[in-house]
Amino acid sequence: MDLKQVAKDTAKVLASYLTYQSVRIVIDQLSETNPPLAVWLSGFSSKGKIQDGEAYIQELLLENQELGFRVVTVREYLAHDVVEFLPEMVRANIQQANMEHRRQYLERVTQLNWSVPSSNPESSIDSEPNLDNLSS
Amino acid sequence: MDLKQVAKDTAKVLASYLTYQSVRIVIDQLSETNPPLAVWLSGFSSKGKIQDGEAYIQELLLENQELGFRVVTVREYLAHDVVEFLPEMVRANIQQANMEHRRQYLERVTQLNWSVPSSNPESSIDSEPNLDNLSS
Numbered sequence: 208m209d210l211k212q213v214a215k216d217t218a219k220v221l222a223s224y225l226t227y228q229s230v231r232i233v234i235d236q237l238s239e240t241n242p243p244l245a246v247w248l249s250g251f252s253s254k255g256k257i258q259d260g261e262a263y264i265q266e267l268l269l270e271n272q273e274l275g276f277r278v279v280t281v282r283e284y285l286a287h288d289v290v291e292f293l294p295e296m297v298r299a300n301i302q303q304a305n306m307e308h309r310r311q312y313l314e315r316v317t318q319l320n321w322s323v324p325s326s327n328p329e330s331s332i333d334s335e336p337n338l339d340n341l342s343s
Numbered sequence: 344m345d346l347k348q349v350a351k352d353t354a355k356v357l358a359s360y361l362t363y364q365s366v367r368i369v370i371d372q373l374s375e376t377n378p379p380l381a382v383w384l385s386g387f388s389s390k391g392k393i394q395d396g397e398a399y400i401q402e403l404l405l406e407n408q409e410l411g412f413r414v415v416t417v418r419e420y421l422a423h424d425v426v427e428f429l430p431e432m433v434r435a436n437i438q439q440a441n442m443e444h445r446r447q448y449l450e451r452v453t454q455l456n457w458s459v460p461s462s463n464p465e466s467s468i469d470s471e472p473n474l475d476n477l478s479s
Contacts, residue, residue: 208371213364214425218432220360221353222440225433228349235344261440268448279441286437289350290430296354297361301422304358304397305415312404 225289226260229281233274248274361425362396365417369410384410 230252237245251270256263260282268275366388373381387406392399396418404411 208368210421210424213368213421214428214432217357217360217364217425218429218436221357221429221433222436224353224356225437228353232344232349261444264440264444265447268444272448275444279444282437283441285346285349286434288346289353290433292350293354293357293429294426296350297357297426298422300354300358301361301418304400305419308397308400308404308411308415311401312408 221290221293222286223258223260225282225285226263226278227257229278229285230257230263232281233277244274247271357426357429358422359394359396361418361421362399362414363393365414365421366393366399368417369413380410383407 230248234245234248234252237248248271251267252263256266264275264278267278366384370381370384370388373384384407387403388399392402400411400414403414
């Protein structure tokens, strides 16, 4: 497990996602102050280019330098104010999701047990849920 | 700018990306210990379901409970060991990328200046790069 590479890849994905969020914020702002420019930026950004944040910004700077630097500024802001809270949020989300997955699993297992009529002891052994998988 | 919503959305994207990385790690491990199962998990995971990490895990737990809990365990591990370093990495990446964007911009501007023959002082004023945009 190459944790260093996983961390690097994750940071890159995160930077690109923050670029996408910055563009959305700038489009939102423009739709109030300069609707035609909002439409232009929206069209420019919907060509799938935004998947690679840096390539997108590079191209935007060539097409409209002011908007390019505006996206860069908003992204810098998000990198400071949003990223800080992410570790705790992600950990909490994942812990909660995992608890939910385990709860649902236990619910399924319990329902299997309930479906065995208690008056028939012979069949209850066969119909116990197979828990062998859990140990490995 | 609804920063709280941006943070929430970003945390969700990050959790799904960590699910994807966990599945890749489990497939890597399986390809050494149980190649047929690696092929099966690879096929199961390539159906685009992995975009939503929780829905993917839920479905995997129904299909193969052992693999489902294995992915959950790896993801929990990544959430502790990788996520911690992300804020610093993302900030550093974004700062470096922005510096690079500014450097490239200045390079373009300087090239524009160089293209003006110095023996013609009149035209040098016209061909100065338009820096008005930068102020806004």
